[in-house]
Amino acid sequence: MTETGPAAAASRRVDVLVVGAGPAGLAAAARLAAAGAGRVEVLEREPAAGGVPRHCAHGGFGTWRRPSTGPGYARLLTESAERAGAVIRTRTTVLDWVAGPCRALTAVGPGGPETIEARAVVLATGARERPRTARLVPGTRPAGVCTTGELQQAVHLFGQHIGTRAVVVGAESVSYAAADTVRAAGAEVVALVTEHSRAQTGRIRAGAARLGHGVPLLTDTVVVELLGHGRLSGVRVRHRDGRTAVLACDTAVFTGDFVPDHECARRGGLVLDPGTRGPAVDGSLHTSRPGVFAAGNVLHAVEPAGTAAAEGALAARAVLDFLAGTPWPDPGPPLTVEAPLRWIAPNRVTTAGPPARHVLRTGAPLTRPVLRVHQDGRLLHSERPALGTVLPNRTLTLTARWTERVDPAGGPVRVSVG
Amino acid sequence: MTGTVTEAGPLPRRTYDVVIVGAGVVGCALARELARHPRLGIALVEAQDDIGQGTSKANTAILHTGFDAAPGTLEARLVREGCERLGAYAAACGIPVERVGALLVAWDEEQRAALPRLADKAGRNGCPDTRLLGPGELYAREPHLGPGALGALHVPGESIVCPWTTTLAYATQAVRAGADLHLNTAVRGASRDGEHRLTTSRGTLRARHLVNAAGLHADSVDRLLGHDDFTVTPRRGQLLVYDKLARPLVRHILLPVPTALGKGVLVAPTVYGNVLLGPTAEDLDDKRATGSTADGLAGLRAKGRRILPALLDEEVTAVYAGLRAATGQEDYRIAAHPEQAYVTVGGIRSTGLTASMAVAAHVTGLLAAMGLDLGPVREPDPVTMPNLGEAFPRPYQRPELIAADPEYGTLVCHCERVSRGEIRDALASAIPPRSLEGLRRRTRARSGRCQGFYCGPAVRELLETGLSGQTREVRRTTAGKPFEGGRG
Numbered sequence: 056m057t058e059t060g061p062a063a064a065a066s067r068r069v070d071v072l073v074v075g076a077g078p079a080g081l082a083a084a085a086r087l088a089a090a091g092a093g094r095v096e097v098l099e100r101e102p103a104a105g106g107v108p109r110h111c112a113h114g115g116f117g118t119w120r121r122p123s124t125g126p127g128y129a130r131l132l133t134e135s136a137e138r139a140g141a142v143i144r145t146r147t148t149v150l151d152w153v154a155g156p157c158r159a160l161t162a163v164g165p166g167g168p169e170t171i172e173a174r175a176v177v178l179a180t181g182a183r184e185r186p187r188t189a190r191l192v193p194g195t196r197p198a199g200v201c202t203t204g205e206l207q208q209a210v211h212l213f214g215q216h217i218g219t220r221a222v223v224v225g226a227e228s229v230s231y232a233a234a235d236t237v238r239a240a241g242a243e244v245v246a247l248v249t250e251h252s253r254a255q256t257g258r259i260r261a262g263a264a265r266l267g268h269g270v271p272l273l274t275d276t277v278v279v280e281l282l283g284h285g286r287l288s289g290v291r292v293r294h295r296d297g298r299t300a301v302l303a304c305d306t307a308v309f310t311g312d313f314v315p316d317h318e319c320a321r322r323g324g325l326v327l328d329p330g331t332r333g334p335a336v337d338g339s340l341h342t343s344r345p346g347v348f349a350a351g352n353v354l355h356a357v358e359p360a361g362t363a364a365a366e367g368a369l370a371a372r373a374v375l376d377f378l379a380g381t382p383w384p385d386p387g388p389p390l391t392v393e394a395p396l397r398w399i400a401p402n403r404v405t406t407a408g409p410p411a412r413h414v415l416r417t418g419a420p421l422t423r424p425v426l427r428v429h430q431d432g433r434l435l436h437s438e439r440p441a442l443g444t445v446l447p448n449r450t451l452t453l454t455a456r457w458t459e460r461v462d463p464a465g466g467p468v469r470v471s472v473g
Numbered sequence: 474m475t476g477t478v479t480e481a482g483p484l485p486r487r488t489y490d491v492v493i494v495g496a497g498v499v500g501c502a503l504a505r506e507l508a509r510h511p512r513l514g515i516a517l518v519e520a521q522d523d524i525g526q527g528t529s530k531a532n533t534a535i536l537h538t539g540f541d542a543a544p545g546t547l548e549a550r551l552v553r554e555g556c557e558r559l560g561a562y563a564a565a566c567g568i569p570v571e572r573v574g575a576l577l578v579a580w581d582e583e584q585r586a587a588l589p590r591l592a593d594k595a596g597r598n599g600c601p602d603t604r605l606l607g608p609g610e611l612y613a614r615e616p617h618l619g620p621g622a623l624g625a626l627h628v629p630g631e632s633i634v635c636p637w638t639t640t641l642a643y644a645t646q647a648v649r650a651g652a653d654l655h656l657n658t659a660v661r662g663a664s665r666d667g668e669h670r671l672t673t674s675r676g677t678l679r680a681r682h683l684v685n686a687a688g689l690h691a692d693s694v695d696r697l698l699g700h701d702d703f704t705v706t707p708r709r710g711q712l713l714v715y716d717k718l719a720r721p722l723v724r725h726i727l728l729p730v731p732t733a734l735g736k737g738v739l740v741a742p743t744v745y746g747n748v749l750l751g752p753t754a755e756d757l758d759d760k761r762a763t764g765s766t767a768d769g770l771a772g773l774r775a776k777g778r779r780i781l782p783a784l785l786d787e788e789v790t791a792v793y794a795g796l797r798a799a800t801g802q803e804d805y806r807i808a809a810h811p812e813q814a815y816v817t818v819g820g821i822r823s824t825g826l827t828a829s830m831a832v833a834a835h836v837t838g839l840l841a842a843m844g845l846d847l848g849p850v851r852e853p854d855p856v857t858m859p860n861l862g863e864a865f866p867r868p869y870q871r872p873e874l875i876a877a878d879p880e881y882g883t884l885v886c887h888c889e890r891v892s893r894g895e896i897r898d899a900l901a902s903a904i905p906p907r908s909l910e911g912l913r914r915r916t917r918a919r920s921g922r923c924q925g926f927y928c929g930p931a932v933r934e935l936l937e938t939g940l941s942g943q944t945r946e947v948r949r950t951t952a953g954k955p956f957e958g959g960r961g
Contacts, residue, residue, distance in 0.1 A: 100887050101927075148869075148884045163869050165879035186924035188714075189788045195764040196793060198909065205929035213930045215937075284761060314788070316923075318888075321718060 065169050071374055072160065072173035073097040073141075074149050074319055077106020078360040079351025080179030081132040082367030083374070084141035090375055095141040096171070098162055100148040104136075105129025106181055108360050110207040112239070113232055116360055126211075128360060152323045158346045175374045178334065178342070178349040179367060180319050182356035184229075185312040187281070192309075194281030197288070203233040203310045210240040218306035222290050223247045224278055225310035226254040227448040231264055233310045238268065245304045246271045248278055248292055252420075255446040281307065311448055313356035323347065330391070330398030331355055337384060337403040338410035338455060339373040340366065345383040348374055355400040355414050358450060362414070373407065387463055388430065393471040395419040399453070404468055409455035415470070421445040425473035428457050435460045437473060476508075476515075476648045478904055480522060480656040484676050488668055489516045489653075491840065492680035494660050494694055498529040498636065498829045499821050500686035501643035505853070506833035507840075508650035512848030515652040517644070518671075518678065520659035520690075523911045524904060525640035527688045529826065530914065531763070531795025533712070533752060534743055535726060536560065536570060536632040537827040540595035540603065546804040547835075552824045553599050555831035559639065560632070562830060565855060568638045569744040569862020575631035575726040576606070576615065578780070579623045584730035588626045591730070595628065603628050617722045619779050631726050635744045636826050637914040638858045643829070645903045650853040654904065660687075663697040665813065682814045682845050684836060689760045689798050691806075691819035698815055703806050705819070707760050707796035710752025711769040713777070714791035715784055716922045717746040717888075720863075722783050738776040740784065745889075745917060746863035747791075748784060750777040756799065765792045788922045790888075797823050807835065811843035859895055861917050868892050885935065886928045888921020896935045912936050 070093030073080045080097055081104065088095040103109060108116055111125025123131060136143060146164050153159035159172040184202040199218050201209070209215040221237045223230050226249035234244045247254070247264070252274050254261035264270045275295035282289045282301065290307055293299045315333035326343035328335040333356070334342045334349045342349050350370040351363035377383070387405035392398060395418045401410050417424075422444045428436040436457030445451045453470065461468055491507055493500045496519035504517040519526070536559060539552035563570045579585035588605055595603045606625045612618060614627075648654055655675065662672035669680040687694045692705045720742060729737030741749045753769045770792065778785050798820055800806055805828075806820035816839050818832060825832070841847055860867060868874050868881040869890050875882035880894035899906055899915040906912040909919060909932065918932045919925045925932070 100884060146883055148887060148890070150869075150890075163875070163882050163884070165875070165882045167872050167875045167879075167882055168870075183923050183926045185788070186926065188790055188792050188924055189922070191770050191789060191792065193765045193767050193770060193792070196910075201929060202924070202926045204923075204926040209930040209933070213934050215930055215933060279767065280764070282764075284763075318718065 065167065067169065068172045069094040069096045070173065070378065071095045071175045071177065072171055073177045073179060074160070075099065075106070075179035075181055075351070076104035076133070076143055076145070077179060077181045077351060077363065078108065078128070078132055079363040079367035079370070080106070080177065081136045082364035083177050083179060083350055083371045084143070085132070085136040085139045086368045086371035087374060088136065088139035088141040090371070092375060092378060097136065097141055097143045098147045098149050099143060099145045102145055104133040104143045104145060107204065110204070110211045111232065112207070112211040113235060118361070125360070132364065149319055174346065175377055176347045177370050177374060178320055178347065178353055179351045180316045180353045182313045182315050182352040184309065185314055187309050190309065190312065192278055192281060195283055197281065197283040197286050199287035199306045200281060201306070201308055203229050203308060206233055206308050207236050210236050218242055220245050220304040221306035221308055222302050222304045223308045223310060225249060225312070226251065226256065226261070226272055226274070227311045228256045228260070230310040231256055231260050233308045234264060234270060237306070237308065242306065244268070244270045245302050246273050248273045248276050250275065250277045251447060253446070255448040278307070313352070315353040315356050317353060320349065320353065328398065328400070328402045331400050331402065333400070335389065335403050336401045337387060337405040337407050338401050338458065339407035340370040340401070341373060341384055341405065341407055343386060346377065355398070358414055369410070385463070388461065388465055388467050390468045390470065393469060395421070396470060396472060399470055404458060404461045404463070406463060409458035411455070413453040413455060415451040415453060416447070417445055417451060418447055420447065421472055426453050427471050427473045428468060429471070430461055430468045431466045435468070474651050475903070476651045476653040478648060478654045478656070480907065482675070484655055484658070484673065484678050485653065487514065488679040488681060489514045490680070490845065491682045491684060492516045492518060492669065492671065492678060493684045493686055494518055495686035495688055496524040496644065496654065497527050497686065497688050498525060498640045498643070498826050499688070499818055499832055501525070501640050501647065502829035502833040503684060503686060503818070503836055504647035504652045505643040506830070506837050508647040508652045508853060509850050510847045511651060511851045515647070516655060516678065516680070517647065517652055518655045518658040518660065518673065520657070522656050522907050524644045524654070525637060525914070528795055528797060529636060529640050531710070531712070531793050532636055532823055532826060533739065533741060533749060534633055534636045534826070535741060536634040537824055538600050538628060538630040539598050539824070539827070540600040540628050540631070541591065541731065542598055542824070543803055544594065544597045547807065548804050548824060548828070549598055551805065551828040551831040551835060555828035558830035559634070559827060563634060563639065566642045567858045567860055568635055568642055569860060569865055570632050570634045571742070571744055571862070571864050572630065572632045573725050573742060574627060574629040575728050576611065576625040576627055577728045577730050578611070578618070578625045579730050580621060580779070581623070584732065585623045587730050587732070588624065591626055600628060600630060602630065615724060615727070617781055617783050618727070619782050633726065633742060633744050634826070635861055638861060639826065639829070641904065641915065642856055642858050646853045646856050648903050649856070660694060660697070669814070682840055684816045684818060684840070686818045688821070689796055691798065691817065695817050695819065698810070698813060700810070700817065702808065702817070703800040703802070703819060706799045706801065707757050707762065708799040709755040709757050709762060709794050709796055711765045711773065711792070711794040712749055712751030713770065713773055713789050714743070714793070715748040715750065716788040716790050719748045719784055719787035720746045722781055723748055727780055738773060738780070740777065740780050744862040744864065750784065752795070757796070760796060763794050763796060765794050790920065790922050790924065805832070807832070809839040809843055814843060816840060859898060859916070868895055885931050886918040886921065888923050889917040891916050891918040893935065896932065900936070900939050906936070909933060909936060
């Protein structure tokens with residue numbers, strides 16, 4: 056059931072509190088409720104559960120057997136959590152942690168403030184795109200500048216007018232989804248602009264945009280200035296060779312460049328991974344704080360919704376073990392990456408079970424890369440995860456078959472490109 | 474009797490006793506001061522679509538003690554007086570002020586040697602409570618300060634304030650007490666036939682007395698009246714605003730020691746719980762050049778890295794550039810022209826926010842001296858401004874408020890924790906916002922780290938529908954079909 060009314064009491068106890076009703080949180084809640092974990096409650100600050108897929112009005116969600124659109128997938132996950140007996144409370148914002156050894160969070164909603172104590176907490180707060188300000192793009196501050204998340208909500212959830220000519224900054228999968236949304240809203244895509252030397256999406260998709268819709272892709276190009284007073288009038292771009300040009304437009308969509316929404320994790324004093332900027336977790340998704348787990352794109356911004364949901368289920372298993380008395384694992388050595396790799400998740404090696412796989416990102420294209428895993432100068436593992444070229448902003452994976460060779464008392468485990 | 478706020482259409486045909494050109498912090502403060510005299514007919518005219526749209530919205534948001542002013546200047550006196558007046562006014566109106574104190578941090582021997590002189594000057598400016606700190610005490614007070622600081626001068630009275638609520642409180646009180654506010658009204662010409670006839674973008678406006686509080690454009694307006702006393706050179710100040718998660722990094726306003734090379738860059742907390750880094754100081758000739766530049770931002774970050782290294786790891790939630798009205802003279806340019814029944818209030822530099830109420834009182838005195846009959850005083854009804862400050866309870870933190878009205882517990886902007894109730898109140902206020910930017914300044918909605926990724930369209934929906942009923946997504950949710958897209 057979904058509750059939006061006042062909480063029964065200002066201070067309550069639940070068995071498991073899940074923060075965030077996106078794919079990871081909903082999947083964790085469904086699994087936990089179905090397994091009889093007791094009262095499982097999901098807190099969601101938005102008016103509806105489902106997370107980011109709610110406004111991804113395109114396919115590519117669900118499973119191979121049950122393909123779905125984003126909204127369909129969000130509905131499926133929500134229904135499945137509710138059917139299992141989890142309580143989803145929308146319009147309820149988690150504010151902070153209650154100081155002390157117990158696991159209690161404060162929250163507020165239309166019913167007022169409340170304190171919720173839980174035997175276990177799962178953080179599934181997701182990720183967001185970095186806006187223009189965080190990217191330090193100079194220029195004026197006109198209206199008409201947004202992220203994909205804002206664009207998709209405006210068009211697909213609110214039916215708002217978004218302007219007539221849009222420049223899409225980025226050329227990864229989400230950028231092409233943004234371009235589709237611009238067209239769905241009846242506006243023109245002036246160009247996609249990427250600092251990289253090629254699109255970071257499938258060749259078919261990139262080709263379809265360029266040839267099918269006539270959208271130019273400006274590679275090796277960065278947006279160096281936003282122009283216009285009141286409304287955006289154009290963006291100045293600069294090519295790697297120094298040439299500059301002004302693209303006339305009234306809308307600029309900054310896509311990709313996702314970061315974990317880690318406020319709740321930071322307020323709870325959780326150790327963050329310097330690469331992902333999300334909470335550091337081991338293969339079973341234990342954070343540094345006993346009783347607190349994390350799953351989904353707060354760990355790795357971003358992987359597909361299906362990956363987040365699978366992680367939610369994985370976290371549920373670890374929560375059940377914890378509730379049954381399995382002790383909290385010692386921190387264990389951190390798992391770090393060397394440039395051009397940017398981050399890896401999970402990023403702690405503990406005695407708890409290894410993950411099905413690790414996900415990584417590279418900052419530069421890698422052709423037939425070999426990933427090597429070292430600890431204290433000792434080679435633990437090497438593998439060739441892909442036969443082709445691995446691009447920035449695309450998923451790169453590493454198996455966890457080497458985990459048992461890690462010395463739990465040793466130094467950091469390093470992953471590098473050989 | 475409440476005044477009217479207009480944004481389009483013809484202007485009233487009446488002759489006002491006083492017309493104030495420019496609804497920045499100074500113009501609004503003056504309108505409020507004059508509105509204490511109920512017999513006066515007052516109009517505040519503004520070229521843009523909202524109050525406080527120029528320099529008043531893009532400053533460092535500091536309530537100065539005036540410790541480093543040039544002693545004996547008008548600015549020094551008005552800043553000192555204004556600081557006291559605004560401090561008291563803020564407390565009465567619910568404008569957030571935090572007396573965090575400032576540290577002038579010395580990074581080399583020359584700067585350290587300058588500190589005693591600054592303490593001396595502060596004493597002459599009425600700030601006897603400054604104190605020199607050695608590195609030990611400095612780092613104890615600011616543990617995240619970058620390495621290499623040699624000492625500091627502590628100025629305990631320096632405070633941070635909400636510049637936006639201050640301007641809005643003045644204007645709200647003025648309008649409620651009977652002053653008219655005409656927005657989108659650019660003054661293009663001025664003539665006199667016994668009284669002032671202003672030609673504006675919305676027609677003619679008549680006034681017995683005229684006050685020029687046009688900020689960056691004060692020189693242009695002055696020339697319309699036949700004066701060529703000064704030229705405003707816009708001095709651009711670019712600033713970076715860091716996310717609330719950076720706030721624990723800094724406790725005081727960290728000021729540079731002023732040297733011959735200029736004032737330099739400061740790091741300061743804001744009452745909203747952010748951290749500011751800036752400003753640059755670039756003399757320009759374009760009064761619309763409110764853009765930031767790659768060089769400017771890179772320079773600020775380099776300086777910020779030295780002052781507070783950990784700050785650079787945090788997210789930037791706003792980049793803005795304000796233009797200060799520099800006139801080539803280190804003092805305000807306030808001049809009475811009795812023969813024209815005209816007062817110029819020019820060259821109000823970065824201290825204008827602090828000095829605003831004192832400037833208003835001073836100018837009111839000048840108007841009275843040139844023959845304006847102020848009439849009796851009736852103190853205007855007090856205003857209580859919505860609290861945007863983190864040091865005071867925000868609506869979402871007030872159970873009694875939420876119990877009375879659940880809209881205050883329904884958060885729309887999550888990063889800044891802004892409720893539907895606050896947005897509704899802003900839309901229903903005496904001077905409502907006309908754009909998302911105006912709404913942002915009144916409520917903080919959309920000014921957090923996501924910049925609208927989560928809340929942008931929901932906030933826009935509230936602005937555009939004026940909260941007439943529930944938003945579309947809400948309607949869908951209650952209809953049991955939350956995910957039907959509007960289009961596509």
